Amino acid sequence: MPTPASTDTAGSDAVRRVEKVADEFEAAAEETERLGRLSDRSVQAIKDAGLMRLLAPEEHGGYQVHPREFGEAVMATARRCGASGWVAGVVGVHPWEIAMLDPRVGEEVWGQNQDTWVSSPYTPSGIAEPVDGGYVVTGHWQFSSGTDHADWVFLGALTGDGSGRPAASPTYLHVLIPRQDYEILQDSWNVIGLQGTGSKDVVVKNAFVPAYRTVSHLDVAQGIAAERVGRTGTLFRLPFAVLFPLGITSAVVGIAEGALGQHLAYQRNRVNAAGGRMKDDPYSLYAISEAAADIAASRSQLLDGVTGAYAQLEAGHPITTKQAGQIRRNQIRCAWRAVNAVDEIFARSGGNAGRRDNPLQRFWRDAHMGLQHFIHMPGPVYHAGAVLEMGVDLPDHLRGVI
Incomplete structure (x- = not known):
């Protein structure tokens, strides 16, 4: 597909890596839409381009690129396949946040495989009941883009009052949960556009999440979560x-x-x-x-x-x-x-x-x-x-x- 003349595709290393697999994204786009999730070919192209590592910390194989380079690479991908670009843009942000958590989390997620993906969403559609050492989380979330290819999920939750309802003044948390502790509702994504993103619902029932796998939304929103774990970049x-x-x-x-x-x-x-x-x-x-x-x-x-x-x-x-x-x-x-x-x-x-x-x-x-x-x-x-x-x-x- 011709590239619009106004678009500069020659800039960053990340964009050049996308350009090398651009034909793969284009060729797989129709299959990706038909499947209702990224095709294996699209997933491999994302991995070959290193898109999910762009914002990941260097100690886990990440590139820690300038955010502009990340944005340019997502654009270059979406220009060929909207669904692939969308998943790269959404899922590609999560390594950035994992770097703000306790160092144990990075080891758990990437210790065996640096290409492990983490999906979301952050909408506070669940309750996190405080217990010794962490929280018990229950909820139902929509729009988990790329979730079929992820082994972990970031979810938004409000701290509870002990009865399954939000506390009087709840804390809005981001909680990180491994694949064995949540269910993907496979028939929950039937839409007119971005069908290939596979943005399905996920359900969690009474999953224990240790405190070190959580972070306050406010700390991330204000840009101070990284400082608390010693990251100064x-x-x-x-x-x-x-x-x-x-x-x-x-x-x-x-x-x-x-x-x-x-x-x-x-x-x-x-x-x-x-x-x-x-x-x-x-x-x-x-x-x-x-x-x-x-x-x-x-x-x-x-x-x-x-x-x-x-x-x-x-x-x-x-x-x-x-x-x-x-x-x-x-x-x-x-x-x-x-x-x-x-x-x-x-x-x-x-x-x-x-x-x-x-x-x-x-x-x-x-x-x-x-x-x-x-x-x-x-x-x-x-x-x-x-x-x-x-x-x-x-x-x-x-x-x-x-």
Whole structure:
């Protein structure tokens, strides 16, 4: 598939590794969607490109790359296969958080296999009842992307009151659970887009989780969890709301770039119903340029946000609440801008664009499904962003969104 001219694919080592297996991602994309999970071929391509090791700590075979490089690699993957890029962006963040836990956790997860995957989600859909040495966790979580290929799962849970309900003032925890302690509901993922991500439900019933395999969401959100285990690297001091959305939105931007590439290839030789060549149609060409500019703007703004945050921490300056709010606001706008651009070119691709054998329709569906993730909900984040721009104190109920 041709790469949009606005996309720089020659930059990082991570992107170059993705480019080496790009044909594998493209060739396996249809099978991945049909299976409702990543195909074995797609999984192997992700491993060959080292995508899950990009943010992992060096002592466990990780690359500890600059987050911009991670975002670029996710985009390069999603440009070929939306589902593969999505899983790389979501699952690829988890090694970053494992590095913030007790060192015993890294040994448990990667001691025997440095390619072990960890899925999620972080939504607090479970209860963690405090017991001696840890917690007993029970719950039901949706949207565990890539879970069929993972041996562990990060889950969000609220501390309980002893009766199966949240405590009066619960602590929001991220808990890490091994595969033998949770069930994957295999028939729980039947959607119109990103079908190949296999984002199925997981269920946990009374699983004991030692305290060292848990971390407070607030500590991760504020970027202080790493300090508590002695990690001082800039990568691990980034706030959760700066790094976690990067993988997801990078996948959406990459999917949009893939849609643009498919549209360009299709329009190049297309003849419309009146016999005119689309490459000579000034109205369609106008739409192409406008969409290409918007997708390129989304790419730049998203990567610039995390790059600026990283540089500021590297220089010894903390990220302010206002800056975090701006990064989150812009990250959401990047996703919406990119998907709106996809709509503009898809609407000008003719009826044949909707045929199942035309990859463009898969990119279009994947883009819209990616936009449904809660990390792309604009309302509360835009509200918080506007309040911060005015210099007004942020209400407590909005602090959690950034």
